[in-house]
Amino acid sequence: MKLSPVLLAFSLAAAGLRGQADPWRQPVEPRRPALLYDRFESFDRSDGLPSDKVTTVLALADEVWVGTDHGLAVRRDGTWRSFTPDDGLPHRYVTSLSLDERGDLWISTLRGLARLSGGRFQVYRQTDSGLMNDVVYHVVADGPLVWAATAAGLSCLDTRTGSWALWDHENSIMHEPWCYALAVGPDRTWVGVWGGGVVELERSTGLWREYRDPDGEMEIDLLRDDGPIHDVSSFVAWDQGVLWQATYFGLSRYDGRRWRSYLAEDTGLPGNFLNHVSARGHTAFLAGDQGFAVFDGETCVRYRRAPDGGCEVSIWRDGAEAECRHLDTAPADDYVLWAQGGDSEVWLATGRGLSHGWREGEGAPSPAPDQENQDGNH
Amino acid sequence: MTLLLPLLLACGPALAPAQEPPPDPQEPYAETPPELLPYRSTEAYWRFFTEPPQFRGPGRDDPEPVDLEEVAVGVVAPLSGPDEVLGRRFLAGVRMAVAEANAAGGWRRRLPYRLVVREEAQAWGAAASTAVELLDEEGVWGIVGAFADRHSHVLNRVLLKIELPVVNTAGTDPTLTEHAIPWMVRVRPDDRQNGYALARRIFERDGRTRVAVFRSNDRYGRVGIQEFEDAARRLHRPILLEVRFEDGQTAWPEEIARIREVGADAVVVWGRAEPAARVVKALRAGGVSVPLYGPDRLADPTFLAAAGPAAEGMILTHPFDPAAAGEGWRDFARRWRQLSEEEPGPVGAYAYEGTRLLLRAIEEAGLNRPRIRDALFSHPVIDGVMGPIRFDPTFNNVAPVRLVRVVGGRLAPTD
Structure with a gap:
């Protein structure tokens, strides 16, 4: 069953999930000092993961779910269990994970979407559901709604009714329907679009808005802080009134009034090629191809492996490196595909395994991170 | 074969x-x-694409399959x-x-x-x-x-x-x-190079000043013409008129009338070979006798065969020089x-x-x-x-x- 976008607007508003609050006027948690993780541990195939290439991670109160390029895995009570297409997973390559309000796990893959409920996979594909395309780059469960960014548009499943709403270049502001990431906030859904910057859906009205780099040229950013740093978005995240846009050309931040642009060269980002961003409060957790970082718009703490196997921590303020530290332990690799962070710990999906970092003195807690911080949308 | x-x-x-x-x-x-x-009088905050893209992920040490x-x-x-x-x-x-x-x-x-x-x-x-x-x-x-x-x-x-x-x-x-x-x-x-070459030829070499564009109403037409139109504007010769054609369309009386009305002294036709050939024939049949130009997609046997004599004299870009x-x-x-x-x-x-x-x-x-x-x-x-x-x-x-x-x-x- 498919639902028109207009009807969906009323449906979404009626859901009252986040009311119609202004996403740019949100209560903000007290500012924290720059986050520093002091210890890292890592897991790979030798520990029971299906692959060393970890693509996404979702840490919950008592378990950690991990997507890889060769299946899904979960760690409970210190033991890993894997799921592959033989178990019902729609495809070996998992792109993202999200937990819904009923405790079901949603899994996006390169060949369909799946819901893991009661130990069974229910698979959604383009040919038998409202999924716009089988290549699903990102899934976010928000209340009873499940949003999916696909290679050919945006899909939204209302799990109460089983109805789908679909958007692409023919019924939204997108010039092309190539959706790669999404974030959900009060009355808004933001979509990172390939070559289209960020588009915003106001759910209560069904109206769309577009955020593009105003200079209109792919090869330059003409003016700093005039909009998204580039139109090729790789990821988006929102929390407490701040929207982050990760790109392969740097990072952008929007608070409803002003855009800010950040580059590795003037901020200390882990390179300008950013695979993923998640958000907690006004802090962004950045996964890049040269390490990962925690950034609050002023202070950037970047983590990279050191030649001795430890970790080099570079702390940047006011456009320059202010401090450098060395840790004895490091993430598994600097090629980081996903970062889910919180006050006390961080989980990283890397090209050579899953890494877990935490703050010294707080021990190595069993997986007990910030449950709200899923996909950078809360 | x-x-x-x-x-x-x-x-x-x-x-x-x-x-x-x-x-x-x-x-x-x-x-x-x-x-x-673009923006040649302003120094950009940042210039991208100054070095080749890097793949920094692992995998280079993976063994080759043996079977x-x-x-x-x-x-x-x-x-x-x-x-x-x-x-x-x-x-x-x-x-x-x-x-x-x-x-x-x-x-x-x-x-x-x-x-x-x-x-x-x-x-x-x-x-x-x-x-x-x-x-x-x-x-x-x-x-x-x-x-x-x-x-x-x-x-x-x-x-x-x-x-x-x-x-x-x-x-x-x-x-x-x-x-x-x-x-x-x-x-x-790419069409950046096509656009530059056409713009310099049309405006600088041939001295055209009132150029119309007749392009396909699809992604190729929309994206492909962009660099040409930008170049025209930067040469202070913004295009006079842009009209569009659909893939299966066979007649364009209103569009051709508009091209004639504005007094275009050149028309750039931009689209796939077969529909573009129909457009070229319709332009000539409709009395548009000004020079016609087109991108390298038309420098192709398919276009030449389909357009026939209507394409005579048309200037096109070509991605390489066979003689050289x-x-x-x-x-x-x-x-x-x-x-x-x-x-x-x-x-x-x-x-x-x-x-x-x-x-x-x-x-x-x-x-x-x-x-x-x-x-x-x-x-x-x-x-x-x-x-x-x-x-x-x-x-x-x-x-x-x-x-x-x-x-x-x-x-x-x-x-």
Whole structure:
């Protein structure tokens, strides 16, 4: 069953999930000092993961779910269990994970979407559901709604009714329907679009808005802080009134009034090629191809492996490196595909395994991170 | 074509890195002429694409498989639909390169190459699934394709996930390589180069001042004309009028009347070969006698045959200069004619060249996809059968395009 976008607007508003609050006027948690993780541990195939290439991670109160390029895995009570297409997973390559309000796990893959409920996979594909395309780059469960960014548009499943709403270049502001990431906030859904910057859906009205780099040229950013740093978005995240846009050309931040642009060269980002961003409060957790970082718009703490196997921590303020530290332990690799962070710990999906970092003195807690911080949308 | 393959044991020339220096990354991006630079009076906050994209992920140390019996290479081509004719030519070029490589002994004289052909489905997003299937089910080591730019964009994005090298030989959308994803190179010059060449010819050489655009109402028309229109504006000759045509349309009385009413002194026709040919015929039949211009997509046997005498005198861009390409091109054309009655055209020629580039990378790097990627991105200039391919930092061919004039139903060089 498919639902028109207009009807969906009323449906979404009626859901009252986040009311119609202004996403740019949100209560903000007290500012924290720059986050520093002091210890890292890592897991790979030798520990029971299906692959060393970890693509996404979702840490919950008592378990950690991990997507890889060769299946899904979960760690409970210190033991890993894997799921592959033989178990019902729609495809070996998992792109993202999200937990819904009923405790079901949603899994996006390169060949369909799946819901893991009661130990069974229910698979959604383009040919038998409202999924716009089988290549699903990102899934976010928000209340009873499940949003999916696909290679050919945006899909939204209302799990109460089983109805789908679909958007692409023919019924939204997108010039092309190539959706790669999404974030959900009060009355808004933001979509990172390939070559289209960020588009915003106001759910209560069904109206769309577009955020593009105003200079209109792919090869330059003409003016700093005039909009998204580039139109090729790789990821988006929102929390407490701040929207982050990760790109392969740097990072952008929007608070409803002003855009800010950040580059590795003037901020200390882990390179300008950013695979993923998640958000907690006004802090962004950045996964890049040269390490990962925690950034609050002023202070950037970047983590990279050191030649001795430890970790080099570079702390940047006011456009320059202010401090450098060395840790004895490091993430598994600097090629980081996903970062889910919180006050006390961080989980990283890397090209050579899953890494877990935490703050010294707080021990190595069993997986007990910030449950709200899923996909950078809360 | 298959029956003739045994005759082709005398294989094509080796594809070699050229001695010509690569484009200077400090030069204007894509070798843009100074007068056509965007915002040329303002120093940009940041300039992208000043160095080749890097793949910093792991995988280069992964062992090569030892039990293979062939080396699979994928191709995504339009086998039906509006691009079917060009798709056949595209596929013929790919097949020719693979056949020559196999005649020379295959991969490292040990394993034959196996071509896996997939239809370029018309549905948006289908190319992404196709790439995943080619990797999962066929174990391809690289892909040639896709053909249409909208499919190639979709293909590109999934490459970062599946880490599969791709050579694009048919796309002309300038943004196709403007994303920093380090898995795709393009060998055919793009519509940025076409737009620059046309703008300089029309406004500077021919002195036209009142130019109209008649373009296809699709992605190719919308994106393709953009650089030309930007260049026109930067030369202080903004286009006078833009009207559009649909793919299946056959008559445009209102659009042609508007072109006549505004007093255009030149018309740029931008679209695929068959509909553009109908437009050209309608323009001439409708009394529009001013010079006509068009992009390299029209410098093709399909357009010339379909447009007939209406295209006489039309000036088009052409992605390379056959005369300057010399013996390499003539030898290629001879070998092509042994296989096909059709001319290769740029589509066939670049498909051949791009496939050779991919096969050479597999040969050099071994059966390891990150290393194949590295090999693809390791030669900034290559001597091809059409002359040098000069990659800019995005690994997009910025070798200068040429201008040709339609004379007697054929393409003749022009200044």
